[in-house]
Amino acid sequence: MQLLDGKSLSQTIKEELKTEVDAIRQAAGKIPHLAAVLVGDDPASQVYVRNKVRSCEEVGFRSSLIRRPATISQEELLEVVETLNDDPDVDGFIVQLPLPAHLDEDAINLAISPQKDVDGFTPVNIGRMTLGLEAYLPATPNGIMVLLERYGIETSGKEVVVLGRSNIVGTPMTILLSRKRQPGNATVTLCHSRTRDLAAHCRRADILIAAIGIPEMVTADMVKEGAVIIDVGINRVDDSSRKRGYRLAGDVDFESVKAKASAITPVPGGVGPMTIVSLMMNTLKASQAK
Numbered sequence: 559m560q561l562l563d564g565k566s567l568s569q570t571i572k573e574e575l576k577t578e579v580d581a582i583r584q585a586a587g588k589i590p591h592l593a594a595v596l597v598g599d600d601p602a603s604q605v606y607v608r609n610k611v612r613s614c615e616e617v618g619f620r621s622s623l624i625r626r627p628a629t630i631s632q633e634e635l636l637e638v639v640e641t642l643n644d645d646p647d648v649d650g651f652i653v654q655l656p657l658p659a660h661l662d663e664d665a666i667n668l669a670i671s672p673q674k675d676v677d678g679f680t681p682v683n684i685g686r687m688t689l690g691l692e693a694y695l696p697a698t699p700n701g702i703m704v705l706l707e708r709y710g711i712e713t714s715g716k717e718v719v720v721l722g723r724s725n726i727v728g729t730p731m732t733i734l735l736s737r738k739r740q741p742g743n744a745t746v747t748l749c750h751s752r753t754r755d756l757a758a759h760c761r762r763a764d765i766l767i768a769a770i771g772i773p774e775m776v777t778a779d780m781v782k783e784g785a786v787i788i789d790v791g792i793n794r795v796d797d798s799s800r801k802r803g804y805r806l807a808g809d810v811d812f813e814s815v816k817a818k819a820s821a822i823t824p825v826p827g828g829v830g831p832m833t834i835v836s837l838m839m840n841t842l843k844a845s846q847a848k
């Protein structure tokens with residue numbers, strides 16, 4: 559069984575990015591600048607955003623963290639977005655999700671300029687991706703594509719089963735994997751809460767991608783011998799034996815599944831760090847687009 563070490567691969571890619579940024583600086587070019595908007599104080603969101611800001615520092619990007627209270631109004635948040643759209647110093651920005659329930663996530667997303675949408679969540683970028691045009695690709699699915707590519711995992715002609723149909727992971731994942739290019743050319747099945755006999759679909763998968771948000775839902779009996787397992791889940795599970803009071807669990811029961819898998823991502827240290835590196839790659843691209 560091969561461990562697909564996203565953490566170490568992300569370090570390698572960050573070093574490559576740093577070399578590029580250093581060259582840009584030598585040439586007196588513009589250093590990439592990523593801004594992140596964090597509304598409220600959801601603990602998981604704070605961790606993710608902190609990781610993004612730290613990664614920016616590691617590769618020599620500029621970063622700005624814009625924090626607003628959970629009580630911010632829709633109009634005030636739209637103003638923050640407009641300010642970032644208009645700020646020539648900011649190459650790209652993200653609005654960390656989820657937002658507090660009184661805010662309209664779709665309306666905020668639609669207000670983000672596609673040229674600065676380094677998350678790849680706006681209609682223009684999703685449409686361009688779907689058409690196979692140059693686009694900012696969504697960070698988690700693209701991070702998975704980079705992971706598969708760098709580990710030399712063949713996707714062409716393979717049966718890929720994706721669990722979960724979210725706008726930011728499951729749905730774009732199916733588009734990238736079925737594209738007529740490498741990596742891609744896979745036969746993709748998208749499963750969700752209404753899928754009948756989920757386990758039977760999973761057992762057919764050469765590559766199984768779990769993005770459902772249910773801790774350890776994928777068990778060994780659902781996995782084909784030799785399958786490649788990509789675990790997108792990052793679930794906090796109560797654990798009184800830990801100092802923090804919780805542990806991180808994926809959507810896959812790692813301990814039982816690893817015996818059957820030919821390759822598997824751990825949680826943490828798998829898809830999460832690849833998501834961040836993919837955001838960095840988009841930000842570098844944004845800074846060079848002008």
Ligand SMILES: Nc1nc(=O)c2c([nH]1)NC[C@@H]1CN(c3ccc(C(=O)N[C@@H](CCC(=O)O)C(=O)O)cc3)C=[N+]21
Nearest residue numbers: 605606609652653654655656697826827828830831833
């Ligand atoms: N606008 C927006 N863009 C996103 O890209 C976005 C988002 N909203 N909302 C939430 C999801 C989730 N996400 C993660 C990023 C890093 C880790 C990460 O660094 N994970 C570490 C550990 C994290 C921990 O210790 O809790 C790891 O897996 O090794 C995880 C998850 C980005 N997302």
